[in-house]
Amino acid sequence: MTEETITPVRAAVAAAEPTSDVGELSQWQLIWLRFRRNKLAMGGMVILAIMYLVVIFAGFLSPNAHDTQNLDYIYGPPDPITFVGPDGKLGLRPYTFATTTVLNQATFKWDFEIDRNTRIPIQFFVRGDTYKILWWQNDLHLMGIAPPDRLYVWGADSLGRDMFARTLVGGQVSMTVGLVGIALTIFLGSVLGTMSGFYGGAIDDAMQRVIEVIQSFPTIPLWAALAAALPNVSENFTMLHRYFLITVILSLVNWTGLARQLRAKVMSYRQADFTSAALVAGASNARIIFVHMLPNAASHIIVVAALAIPGMILGETSLSFLGLGIQPPMVSWGALLRDSQQVSTVVQHPWLILPGIGVVITVLGFSVLGDGLRDAVDPYSI
Amino acid sequence: MLNYIIRRAGYALVTLLFVAIVGFLIIELPPGSYLDFRLRELRTLGGDYSVDMIKALEQRYGVNDPVHVKFWKWFSNFVQGDFGWSFQYERDVGELLSARIGYTLMFTLTSLVVSWVISITVGVYSATHRYTLPDYAITLFQFIGLSVPGFLLALVLMIFAQRTLGMEVGGLFSSRFRDAAWSWAKFVDLLGHLWIPIIVIGASGTAWLSRVMRGNLLDVLNMQYVQTARSKGLPERKVIWKHAVRNALHPLVMVFGMSFPAIISGETVISIVLNLPTAGPLFINALLQQDMYLAVTFLMFLAVLLVVGNLVADIVLAWLDPRIQFE
Amino acid sequence: MVQQQPVHAAPTSEAELVLRIRDLHTYFYTVVGVAKALNGVNLDIPYGKVLGIVGESGCGKSVTALSAMRLVLPPGRIVKGEILLNRIRREGDTYTVLDEVNITDLDPRGHEIRSIRGREIAMIFQEPMTSLNPSYTVGNQIVEAILLHQDVSKEEARDRAINILRRVELPNAEAVVDRYPHELSGGMRQRAMIAMALSCTPSLLIADEPTTALDVTTEAEILDLMRELQAQMGMTIVFITHNLGVVAQMCDQVAVMYLGRVVESAPVDDIFYDPQHPYTQALLRSIPRIGSRTKKRLEPIRGVVPDPYADIRGCPFHDRCSACMPGICDVRVPAMSVLPGKVGHEVRCFLHSDAYEGDDGHVA
Secondary structure (H helix, E strand, C coil), X not given: XXXXXXXXXXXXXXXXXXXXXXXXXXXXXXXXXXXXXXXHHHHHHHHXXXXXXXXXXXXXXXXXXXXXXXXHHCCCCXXXXXXXXXXXXXXXXXXXXXXEEEEECCCCEXXXXXXXXXXXXXXXXXXXXXXXXXXXXEEEEEEECCCCCCCCCCCXXXXXXXXXXXXXXXXXXXXXHHHHHHHHHHHHHHHHHHHHHHHCHHHHHHHHHHHHHHHCCCHHHHHHHHHXXXXXXXXXXXXXXXXXXXXXXXXXXXXXXXXXXXXXXXXXXXXXXXXHHHHXXXXXXXXXXXXXXXXXXXXXXXXXXXXXXXXXXXXXXXXXXXXXXXXXXXCCHHHHHHXXXXXXXXHHCHHHHCHHXXXXXXXXXXXXXXXXXXXXXXXXXX | CHXXXXXXXXXXXXXXXXXXXXXXXXXXXXXXXXXXXXXXXXXXXXXXXXXXXXXXXXXXXXXXXXXXXXXXXXXXXXXXXXXXXXXXXXXXXXXXXXXXXXXXHHHHHHHHHHHHHHHHHHHHHHHHCCCCHHHHHHHHHHHHHHHCCHHHHHHHXXXXXXXXXXXXXXXXXXXXXXXXXXXXXXXXXXXXXXXXXXXXHXXXXXXXHXXXXXXXXXHHHCCHXXXXXXXCCCCHHHHHHHHHHHHHHHHHHHHHHHHHHHXXXXXXXXXXXXXXXXXXXXHHHHHHCCCHHHHHHHHHHHHHHHHHHHHHXXXXXXXXXXXXXXX | CCCCCCCCCCCCCHHHEEEEEEEEEEEEEXXXXXXXXXXXXXXXXXXXXXXXXXXXXXXXXXXXXXXXXXXXXCCEEEEXXXXXXXXXXXXXXXXXXXXXXXXXXXXXXXXXXXXXXXXXXXXXXXXXXXXXXXXXXXXXXXXXXXXXXXXXXXXXXXXXXXXXXXXXCCCCHHHHCCCCHHHCCHHHHHHHHHHHHHCCCXXXXXXXXXXXXXXXXXXXXXXXXHHHHHHHHCCEEEEEECCHHHHHHHCCEEEEEECCEEEEEEEHHHHHHCCCCXXXXXXXXXXXXXXXXXXXXXXXXXXXXXXXXXXXXXXXXXXXXXXXXXXXXXXXXXXXXXXXXXXXXXXXXXXXXXXXXXXXXXXX
């Protein structure tokens, strides 16, 4: 009785009955159809896919290993790259320039000077530092220059390590923290939220109080306080432990949002006809939850999860930046940016903030992806 | 209405009690706290003075008491305004924080006001110009604002200000005014230092709020009463501002309680980069040094702000929206 | 069935028509395709009458109304057609036509259409629960409309608002004027809505299922009220509904719509006693009649309304029609034609005329 005049658009879509192709699409096909038309979200997805490939093949793509120190190139600037050859003509082969170290008589520091007359050709598929991609060890690099020189496209840090390599390797941590964290969040959020909504009563009350208390703290300070309780990396407490516990801390705070939303969904499903039908048919609680309710809420869970990933990545970045998250020798974008906490240092060596580009692109990618998913799943709730 | 306020305040108090328990747990959580360290130090030092000190410390923090007694000691002291001792600075926590919290509030409140004004205007504009070029541009800026961590934006702006504009940034005053008496010139210098913090602290909040406002307004624009208003022959401007925006503001008031601590949360990190004399850097440093009474007091302060903020938001909403029943 | 004497004779010239809709096409360009909500609607709305528009959900009744107000929002758009409004000045029982406006030519946000909305054409919506703004009092919303179209002071406008609230038989109008919508029942809200619509004495009132969301008793009261006001004010009403009982009670002339087209148009008695289109006949067979002697079963109409994205060849009703003639009905779209020997009874069916539209009735 209300299907007609809410808005004309709704009427047009709501009236869709299975006659044309449109009416026969499944829910997921329809979501995919709408998602695909959202160019921004598709762009986000493609960029994320590229980013993941890049960080997975970090060792191959970067000219040096991320932990190779070069004491002759401490705080060395990025090597300029040109396509103008020694003959002064534009070509396909990229060149870089030779860099010499000069003692600054005034400050008694080593300054780097670029010799614009000496071109060094950049070679492709060269052998260099060994690296590992998962268990596969190799020393083939996409680009490089003839040893003993090294190519630093994004400059070097305080120990003369390649910032480009470090950024790519740091991405392996930063880009997975969000995913692992969100997996935990989905697990916690859906189990607790569903229980809360399905059983109601005392369980629900208790759960709501817990959620309320957790949500009474601002996220970053709470994360920081919890992370501060983690022991420092030692023999008994490896980098991997710390990485995992950081994701646990991130999701311990984050599950509440998903739980609240799922609770509301499950509560509304409890009154729905399909639940009554299942109950009458003698289905168990578990069956009702897993076969009837969760599949219905699946698209919703995915959207909430996708929208939560950026917060997690930013959380890890902030924590590591403050020295409370990932700690050296493990690298993450936040941990790398910690080197630029001293403003005087960054102003002199601005390439130290280049890992930030990784953060921005990844978070941007997940944001538009999540946004597009939400629009695709539920085009009327904005 | 009064009943409603009392009931909501009651809920808030219960929540705060639980918040205090969490705060206490966080104090107890770290394996090697400053207190343990100090006690060990005193024990190895020996001597009458040390024995007295150990006793006094054990008495005050209830080191040997069962957990609930320990909690009660801390909690009753906390409520009375005795927040504990900062072992790192050898000073009273209350004293340390009160010197800096004024700046924290100044920065966050200014940023909050600026970001609300911008958010509402921008949100209304982009919702009413949906799928146009400016809307896409605004959306792009919103996404970027949400994707750039505050401290990174601060770093970029500082590098820009220093390298391109040749300005000395960071801190609240230029070096020549730092110890000078208040004067017009010093005030102008202060203003010159304020814009970066305010932009940076407000950026992500503005991006998020204006997005929320856009969404709310788009929702409201689908409501029947907006069509009714149009069908009366009202000009679009009035349809939007009188009939739609008023109703789109309700959910925004609901997130008000959240947005304030979110801004403080960001400010905590940003202040470190910008070298601001606020409570944020103190807090992070305390965490790094396991100076837990200082850290938890600040955390509790934020939680109280959030709970009270939510309470205020509830009350304002009840006053704004005639439909909310005060049973 | 309530029978009302027509206020005026059947329309003989275009001057007696308040609104003429000609070949109106309104499409919605949605993500999943183009929904053709209106595929060439023709309607004549005679002055001082109640015209009923009947049809199932999704047949385009509401979109027709919204198109006439130019309130179709993107992604919807009027693609083709004309909506001609005669601006009428009324003095007692006589009226003169001032000028004629083609509404489809107007800027949907412009000054001219806004001076028509509320003053010439007013509209009542289906959902009394959501059609008043929850944040303002009823009085505020009525006064707003009065101040917009009439040159009166605020106090005067408030008096008029109270008056009009009395007129729609709201008890305690002086108090209701300061109430918020949520403090009123559904029926009271719909009365307030009617009051708001009538506050500027429009020459045409479009009521889009105004009683659908109400319970039966309240519905009867509201219908009585509307009929009464119509008789008193000599107002023209377009009454949109899917309820044939309401049509019988309210309307003088009826247009039956199916899938974005008018398929039959006739005086109310002809629709009920001599329906010609198979769809109208099917609609009538699907509702119970009190006092029917024969023990007949109610017949639901076969099939469902095709979705508006579907590209149907031939008569849009042919696949649900019991009298479908293969080779004819599924090839071409029948044109509207006057039934011989009847006044104002038109039908769009090959059983009655061989006239058809275009090649296959689709607009390029």
